[in-house]
Amino acid sequence: MSALDAEIVGERLGLTAGLLEWLRARPLPAGSPSPVLPDDETVCSYLAALAVEVEAWSEILTTRPDPASSPELWWALERVYHDLVSNLGNGAAFAGWPNLPVDGTAPVRHLYIWTFLAAVPDVRQYHAGHGIPDEISWATLRSLGQAVTDSRASGLLFALWVQPLAFRGVHYRIGRLAYDLGGTKVPHLDGADLAVHIGAGQPLEPHDCDQSFAQAAAFFRRHFPRRPVRRFTCHSWLLDDQLADYLPEGSNILQFQRRFQLLPLDEEREERADNVILEYVFERMHTDPLIPDEVLEDLPQTTSLQRAFVTHLRSGRHWYSRTGWFPASAIR
Structure with missing residues (x-):
């Protein structure tokens, strides 16, 4: 050959x-x-x-x-x-x-x-x-199991982000949340970042998030002392502040958002999150930029988040993935 x-x-x-x-x-x-x-x-x-x-x-x-x-x-x-x-x-x-x-x-x-x-x-x-510790090591690598399940359902084995980072040793699951060491950069700020990942399948309870942030700050100080963390960053549709127009004041999502200082939104350049939310909230795949009415009509309207998603798109607007940050010093 x-x-x-x-x-x-x-x-x-x-x-x-x-x-x-x-x-x-x-x-x-x-x-x-x-x-x-x-x-x-x-x-x-x-x-x-x-x-x-x-x-x-x-x-x-x-x-x-x-x-x-x-x-x-x-x-x-x-x-x-x-x-x-x-x-x-x-x-x-x-x-x-x-x-x-x-x-x-x-x-x-x-x-x-x-x-x-x-x-x-x-x-x-x-x-x-x-x-x-083995517990965190295996908990981190077990993200592969969920990826296989999701990929088998969609027929795509698979386009990956989290799993290569986990197997590179820079992504760790710590309690409710997961973190990438050296994550999304915030312009004009120096120092290392921890990028926050919000896995599906569990409520985003404030107490669980508090505990995870505190454990993560201690974890990275202990195991990566030469890479001090200055701040936590997050890039997610869960930080879209338009959600405040639809969700109850005390919702877990809004309480999570309020931890972060959002970077300004540029709708011309910002990543639209309509299809991301469709997959995350409804487990439906759609690749076209615009989600047609026939798809929206077929979606369940059980939760306030589900209703918000459909109402917002029917009004002619879009959802966006936003970037936010807060200093590690805020973790007690």
């Missing part, structure tokens, strides 16, 4: 243009360690520890990359794995991993899962080197 390159691999695997360009920009340095895939028994133990649903295990096991039988897939795996483990502890300029092709073969769609399975020993060793 002739030597592989990005164009050959992309053509044979049917990769998206974005993923192909991403791989092309990551040549494999000479002497880079090749990924070592765990045996089936170890894979199952990892999948259990990572909270991957049992229904997915069989498909994952049958898509194991092999350098002899699937050299193109192995070529891609080596580069994704190298991007992960060569950036342990580094979240700077991270822009997410590109989409895998929705209509690709099962082995291609599971490329990232096998990357994470190969990297479990690497990130666990990194965590141990920083004295990070």
Whole structure:
């Protein structure tokens, strides 16, 4: 077989243009360690520890990359794995991993899962080197389980942000919230940031958030003392101050918002969050910029947040992801 390159691999695997360009920009340095895939028994133990649903295990096991039988897939795996483990502890300029092709073969769609399975020993060793307790280590990496569940439902395995950062050792789940070390930058302010992530599935109770912020401040001081945190930052639709027009004064969302000083909104440049909220609140996927009336009419209107979403869009307005911050010194 002739030597592989990005164009050959992309053509044979049917990769998206974005993923192909991403791989092309990551040549494999000479002497880079090749990924070592765990045996089936170890894979199952990892999948259990990572909270991957049992229904997915069989498909994952049958898509194991092999350098002899699937050299193109192995070529891609080596580069994704190298991007992960060569950036342990580094979240700077991270822009997410590109989409895998929705209509690709099962082995291609599971490329990232096998990357994470190969990297479990690497990130666990990194965590141990920083004295990070097993409880937080595994709680952090278990974000993969929810991503697999969500991706199987949507057919996209998957476009990822949180999981590569978790396996790089810069994202940590601490109580109700999760944090990226070196997160969203606030203009004109110096120092390291903790970017706050708000996972779905649990109420955003103020007490739980208070506890998480306090634990996070102590956690990063203890385990990353050379990277002092100056502030907490958040970029989320949950910070859209238009929600105050619809939600009760004492709602958990508004109490969470009030912790943050918002950066000014530029509607011409700001990221619209209509589709993000549709997926987060209603578990519905829609990729077009405008959500049509027939979609809105089919949405449940049980909660004040659900009603706010539909009413706002029907008025001709949009929701936005906003950026806010508050100083770490505010944490008692």
